[in-house]
Amino acid sequence: DVKVTQSSRYLVKRTGEKVFLECVQDMDHENMFWYRQDPGLGLRLIYFSYDVKMKEKGDIPEGYSVSREKKERFSLILESASTNQTSMYLCASSLYRTGSYNEQFFGPGTRLTVL
């Protein structure tokens, strides 16, 4: 089975802190994604990556950056956390970059609270 793991299930940080959220997949997938999930807004794409060192902005990239130094690992970085970044963060991966749709496999999520 494909496994997508996220470094923490719950995280509490203070305003202004630098925050790292880590995601690892074990199935050699090319694509990796970061979403945030908020009530009434559903899932919104922050960034995605289709290859090592490659990244593409999603719908809401402001205030975030990402890093993909190895194929299996995709990090989301909040350079200076703010209270409006309190949310559930979901990581996902899928097999191929293009072509017909590849199912996205999701991690369990990290619930981040910024105080």
Next chain:
Amino acid sequence: GDSVTQMEGPVTLSEEAFLTINCTYTATGYPSLFWYVQYPGEGLQLLLKATKADDKGSNKGFEATYRKETTSFHLEKGSVQVSDSAVYFCALRASGGYQKVTFGIGTKLQVIP
């Protein structure tokens, strides 16, 4: 841009009731359509998909038909169980290009015994 519209809920049903969750979309070309499900405390998982008009996706007793004329992909199940309680997301992927998916807001389903 692409968008997906579904009701947020919650939808509360008794066990063995009939379920319909409506989903409509806006997209250019011929998108692929999906339903994902999120059980409590878990990430999302693909429930079913349809890649062209009039296709019917089905899985675990759930069905949805891709209707291009009404730009809809409604989810149905004939008899729900308590274990179906979850949040259901309708989603689309535009034709061509990267594997980016647009999700709806999610509909919470509660099934009571």
